[in-house]
Each structure stands twice: as structure tokens, then as C-alpha cells.
Amino acid sequence: MTTVNRISDVSGHYVNLEVEGLRYKVFYLESGQGQPLVCQHTAGCHNHQWRNLLEDQDITRNYRVIAYDLPRHGKSDPPSNIEWWKDEYRLTADHYVAFIMAFCDALELENPVFMGSSFGGNVALQLAWRYPERFKGVIPVEAADYSPGFYLDWWQHPHANAAQVCASGVWDLMAPQSPEQDRWATWFYYSQGSEAFKGDLYFYSVDHDLRGKLAQIDGHRCPVVMLSGDYDYLTPPAASKHTADQIPGATFIEMKEIGHFPMSENYARFAGYLKRALGEVDRRSALQPPPTHSAAREPGAPQSP
Amino acid sequence: MTSVSFTPALEEFRQLTNTDREIQANGKYYSCNFLLDMAEHKLLVRMHRGTVEDMIVDPDPLDDYDFAIRAGAETWAGFCEKIPPPMCHGIWSASFQRDMRLEGDLLVLMQNLRCLTRQIELLRVTGPLF
Numbered sequence: 001m002t003t004v005n006r007i008s009d010v011s012g013h014y015v016n017l018e019v020e021g022l023r024y025k026v027f028y029l030e031s032g033q034g035q036p037l038v039c040q041h042t043a044g045c046h047n048h049q050w051r052n053l054l055e056d057q058d059i060t061r062n063y064r065v066i067a068y069d070l071p072r073h074g075k076s077d078p079p080s081n082i083e084w085w086k087d088e089y090r091l092t093a094d095h096y097v098a099f100i101m102a103f104c105d106a107l108e109l110e111n112p113v114f115m116g117s118s119f120g121g122n123v124a125l126q127l128a129w130r131y132p133e134r135f136k137g138v139i140p141v142e143a144a145d146y147s148p149g150f151y152l153d154w155w156q157h158p159h160a161n162a163a164q165v166c167a168s169g170v171w172d173l174m175a176p177q178s179p180e181q182d183r184w185a186t187w188f189y190y191s192q193g194s195e196a197f198k199g200d201l202y203f204y205s206v207d208h209d210l211r212g213k214l215a216q217i218d219g220h221r222c223p224v225v226m227l228s229g230d231y232d233y234l235t236p237p238a239a240s241k242h243t244a245d246q247i248p249g250a251t252f253i254e255m256k257e258i259g260h261f262p263m264s265e266n267y268a269r270f271a272g273y274l275k276r277a278l279g280e281v282d283r284r285s286a287l288q289p290p291p292t293h294s295a296a297r298e299p300g301a302p303q304s305p
Numbered sequence: 306m307t308s309v310s311f312t313p314a315l316e317e318f319r320q321l322t323n324t325d326r327e328i329q330a331n332g333k334y335y336s337c338n339f340l341l342d343m344a345e346h347k348l349l350v351r352m353h354r355g356t357v358e359d360m361i362v363d364p365d366p367l368d369d370y371d372f373a374i375r376a377g378a379e380t381w382a383g384f385c386e387k388i389p390p391p392m393c394h395g396i397w398s399a400s401f402q403r404d405m406r407l408e409g410d411l412l413v414l415m416q417n418l419r420c421l422t423r424q425i426e427l428l429r430v431t432g433p434l435f
Contacts, residue, residue, distance in 0.1 A: 149401070160415040168418040172395025176388055176429075230391045233398035 010054045012075075015106050019099045022082065026103060027075035028068035032060025035136070036109045037278075039067040040100070040116030040123060042142075042261060043204055044155075044166055044197025045189050046074025049117070052267035058275070063113075068103060070096075072196040089199030093207045096123050097130055104134070113281055115139040115274075118234070118260055119204040122147060125224070125243070129213060132222035137281035139274075141227045142260045144239040145214055145246070151205040155198040162194035173260035175231035178269075186264045210243075219249030223284035225277040226250060229258035251280055311362065314431045315348070319357045321427045328355050328420050335420040337413050340364070342375035346435045355420065362435075372409035374425075380404055384425065385433045396425060 010031040017024045029047050031054045041049045050067035053059060069076035078084040100123065104112055113136050116124045121143025128138045154169070156162055167190035174183045190197075217224065224247050228240035237254040244252035255262060255273050262270035322328060328335065332355025341348045349361040349370055361368060374396060380403045383393025392402040399405035407414060414421065428434070 154411075154415050157412065157415060159412055160418075164419045165415050168422045169397060171422055172397040175391075176394050231394060231398070233392060233395075233401045236391075236402065 008055060009060070015103070017099070017102045017106055019102045020095055022071075022079035022095075024071045024079055024099070025077055026068055026071065028066055028103075029054055030064060030066045031055065032062070032064050034062045034064055036107075036112035037063040037065050038100075038104065038109065038112045038114045039065065039263075040114070040120030041067070041070070041073065042116075042118040042120060043200035044073075044193035045186075045261075045264075046193065048074070048189055049186065049261060049264035051264075053263055053271075053274070056267070056271060058271070059278075063278075066107065066109075066112075070200075071099070072199070073193060089196065090202040091200050091207075093123070093126055093203055096203055097126050100127065101131065101134070111136045113137050113139065113278070115141065116143075117141040117263060118143070119200055119208070121226075121235075122204060122208045125210055125214075125217070126208065128217045128219070128222045128224050128247075129210060132218055135222050136285050137223035137225065139225050139227065139277045139281065140240075141262060142229065142232050142235045142240070143226060143243065144235045145210040145243045147208065147235055147239075148205050150234060151198065151201045153198075155194060155201070163191040166194040166197050167191040170260070172233060173231075174265040175229065175257050175259040177257040178259065178266035182265050182267070186261050189264070214243060214246035215248065217247045217250070219247045219251075220284070221288060223281045224250040225280045226252045227255055227262070227273055227277055228252070229255040229260065229262055231257070231259035234260060249284070251277075251284075253277060311360075312435060314434045315360060315362070317431045318427060318434060319360060321430060322357050322424055323355075325423065325427065327423050331355075332420045335417055337372075337417050338370040339414070339421070340370045340373040340375075340409075341434075342373055343381045343435065344376070344378040348434060352417075370409065371413040372407065372411060374405065374407060376403065376405040381428075382433065385428045385431070387429055389429065395422065 010029050012029050015026050017026055039050045041047050046069045047067040054065050072078045114124050114127055121140035124138040124140040155166055167187045170190055226240045226244045228237045230237055241252045244250040258266050258269050335355045336353050338351045347363050349364040349368055351359040380399050383389050392398045400407055
């Protein structure tokens with residue numbers, strides 16, 4: 001818990017990456033030591049959603065928590081080597097995954113656990129499908145194999161206040177029981193991200209589609225522990241459970257009285273579920289031989305036994 | 306449909322709106338007309354600069370409005386609980402997961418989304434309007 005007159009243990013850094021020919025200066029926050037735990041924020045938002053996790057000493061005494069801003073979010077600028085303002089931003093699954101792999105490589109992370117919420121949860125599933133050997137496990141939060149319906153023009157309609165439409169449009173994704181201060185902090189973050197939100201949702205609602213592919217994910221080799229809250233109207237628990245049920249070895253945990261932004265809207269409640277999930281990843285990974293770091297398979301290619 | 310007079314809850318809805326700090330702080334341009342279709346009864350709300358200018362119960366067929374929010378009685382009953390059950394906690398959640406329908410000029414709804422969202426949540430305080 002942050003107190004007045006105390007400098008937080010959380011530190012911020014930049015790292016320069018090149019991903020599919022695009023150059024990025026990426027900002028990330030980190031805290032703690034031990035097992036790397038890489039955290040992806042939700043669409044149209046930034047890494048402050050993980051503010052309480054970064055200062056949770058129950059976690060940081062054993063985990064090196066790393067929460068980056070995806071390019072075009074927070075303090076990570078759009079690519080520096082193209083005229084990005086002349087194109088419509090649409091995040092693809094390929095580029096998103098390539099970015100995460102480049103980020104993990106740049107920080108020389110060994111066998112990290114990857115956790116993301118919403119479009120971060122969906123990309124966690126993509127990582128387990130494409131690069132199971134590179135992760136100790138993934139924790140997709142508020143995720144599903146397919147999540148259509150949110151790639152909307154309203155997020156950038158020039159006749160409405162896009163900042164307020166984005167922020168109030170996701171207000172209902174949070175549970176009314178969550179602390180008002182934290183819900184409004186999350187609302188505030190969303191008022192800052194309207195230029196990226198719609199393009200992020202191209203991945204979330206259009207390009208991300210693992211229907212029919214979930215059985216290819218080896219949840220024993222790369223443990224998959226899914227968490228979803230009962231107030232999430234985009235990926236309600238039934239959708240995440242339906243996804244987890246199709247992944248061999250995956251686990252699903254329903255979270256009560258919480259919504260789509262659990263780490264940001266009500267960390268105190270989320271923390272208990274997260275610790276269960278991390279414990280489950282530990283338990284399952286202990287049953288497996290050490291990772292071999294073999295080359296990634298092509299997306300969609302069958303997984304070797 | 307039975308005719309209904311102005312209920313205490315309707316008057317409370319007006320008072321809560323007109324004195325709500327959030328709406329009054331952010332509602333300088335909150336001016337629009339919308340219909341709450343609550344199954345047994347309908348309520349036409351005319352907002353002007355953050356204040357309820359008029360409310361009409363079961364408006365006549367040619368009374369106009371910018372947009373309508375329609376749902377069944379069970380969904381609205383959830384909205385009117387102090388802590389709404391999942392999917393009855395907002396117009397987006399109820400539209401995606403229940404029987405709520407947003408109709409009419411949705412651009413006006415989006416232009417006023419922040420204050421409208423807050424105003425709808427006042428139903429958690431008033432309880433059922435009818």
C-alpha cells in the first residue's frame with residue numbers, strides 16, 4: 001500500500017525494440033524479483049491498471065512484475081520510423097504476438113508467466129497456442145477464443161466526445177461493488193486512450209479468432225489458468241469457461257463481484273484469485289520437464305507432440 | 306396499460322438528477338430527450354443543461370424523443386436494486402447480455418453518455434419508478 005512520503009519500489013524504464021520493421025520506444029514499470037510475471041493492460045488503456053499488483057509485496061517478493069505500455073498507449077509512442085498518422089491503426093494478432101516476444105527477448109526473460117486482461121487475455125491464449133515452449137504459463141483474464149461485437153465506430157466518432165464515450169462505454173464492464181475510487185481511476189485511464197482503443201479492438205473482436213484451434217493448445221506444456229468476473233458483459237464467465245473447457249489441461253476460475261478490469265477496479269478482491277492462479281501455474285509446471293526453447297511453430301501449424 | 310399518476314419515486318428521480326454533483330459538474334451541455342420503456346409504463350425525460358425540464362409518463366404517440374432505452378420488467382427491476390445483479394448494472398451490459406434495446410438517434414446517446422450513465426444509476430437509489 002502506498003503511503004505519503006514514501007518513494008515506491010516501482011521503477012520505470014524504456015527499452016528500444018524493432019518489431020516487424022517498426023521501431024518502438026517502449027515504457028515499462030517493474031517491481032520485485034524472482035519469477036518474471038509479464039502483464040498486459042486492456043485495450044485503449046495503459047500499465048497503471050497494474051498499479052496495485054506492482055506494489056503488492058506478497059507477490060513482488062517472489063515475482064519480478066513487469067507491466068509495459070503497448071506502443072501507442074501510455075508512455076510508449078507510436079512507431080518512430082513510419083508516418084503512422086497517415087494510416088488507420090488496426091492491431092493484428094501477428095504483430096501483437098511479435099511485439100510481446102520481442103519485448104521478452106529484449107529483457108532476456110527466461111520462462112516468464114504472461115498475464116493479460118481482455119485483449120491482453122486473448123493474446124495470452126495466442127501465446128499459448130504459438131509459443132508454448134517460451135512461457136512457464138499464461139493467465140488469460142477476461143478472455144475467450146472469440147470476442148466479437150466491440151469493434152465499433154462509436155469509439156472514434158468525430159461528433160461525440162471520444163474520450164468520454166470510451167471511458168463511459170466501458171464503465172459497465174466494472175462491478176458496482178468495486179471501490180468507487182478505483183473504478184474512476186480506471187475510467188480516467190480510458191479517457192486517455194481513445195485514439196488507440198478502436199484499433200486495439202480490431203484484434204479483440206476481429207483478428208483474434210481461436211475457434212476450432214483451442215485443442216491445439218497444450219495446457220500441460222504451457223499451463224493455462226483463465227479468470228473471469230461475473231460482472232463482465234463482454235466475456236462473462238460462461239464464455240471463458242467454454243474456452244477453457246476446450247484447452248487440454250486448462251483451468252477456469254470464476255471471480256465473484258468483479259468485472260472486466262479486475263486488477264484495476266478491485267485489486268484487493270482480484271489478488272486472492274491471482275494467487276490461486278499463480279499457484280496453479282506453479283503446480284502444473286512442476287509436473288513438466290524443463291522448457292527446450294525450440295523454435296516457434298508457424299501460427300496454425302499443428303503442434304508437435 | 307393503466308394510467309398512472311406521478312409517483313414519489315419519479316419526483317425523487319427528478320430531485321436526485323437536479324442535485325447530483327456529478328451531473329451538475331459535467332452536464333452543462335446535457336440536453337436531450339429520451340424514453341425509458343419500462344414495459345408496463347414508459348417515461349419520457351426531457352433534459353436541459355443537466356436539469357430535468359419535464360417528465361411525461363406514458364407519452365402520446367407523437368411525443369418525440371432522441372433515443373429510447375427499452376427493456377423488459379425483470380431487467381429494469383435489476384437496475385432498480387441497490388446493488389444490481391450482473392448484466393443489470395448498465396445500459397451496455399444489459400444490451401449485450403439481456404433484453405435491453407437502444408433505439409433512435411444513438412449519436413445523441415453517445416454525446417451524452419457520461420451524464421446519462423450516471424442518471425440511470427440513480428434508479429439504484431429511487432427503486433422502481435412505478
